[in-house]
Amino acid sequence: MPEKIVQPSELAAIAKSFREGAGKTRTEVARELEVAQPTVHFAEEEPERGLHKLRKQIIERYSDYEVIGPVYLLRKKR
Numbered sequence: 001m002p003e004k005i006v007q008p009s010e011l012a013a014i015a016k017s018f019r020e021g022a023g024k025t026r027t028e029v030a031r032e033l034e035v036a037q038p039t040v041h042f043a044e045e046e047p048e049r050g051l052h053k054l055r056k057q058i059i060e061r062y063s064d065y066e067v068i069g070p071v072y073l074l075r076k077k078r
Contacts (some may be wrong), residue, residue, distance in 0.1 A: 008070060009047040016044035017057040022062035033057055 006014065019029055019040075026044070030037040035054060043051040043058065057066040 009050060011055040011067070012044050015029070015055040016032075018059050018063040018065075019044070024062060024073035026068060029062075031059060032061070 012022070019026070024032075026040040027037050030040045033040075033054070039054065040058075042049050043054045052070070059065055059067050
């Protein structure tokens with residue numbers, strides 16, 4: 001995957017993809033990152049939950065990518 005901008009809601013699927021690509025189970029990831037196994041499940045399957053930090057950790061640990069963000073644009077009111 002080339003460098004690209006993604007929405008926070010897309011991080012869940014990306015984290016799951018990299019975890020699976022690394023051949024890791026959710027239980028293994030939970031143990032390695034010192035979180036509960038259900039938390040890994042929620043991070044991957046429920047993008048509306050505020051688990052961005054865990055998603056970032058999964059992506060960075062199991063891929064060659066770093067996650068930079070979030071990015072917000074401040075625009076003058078019209």
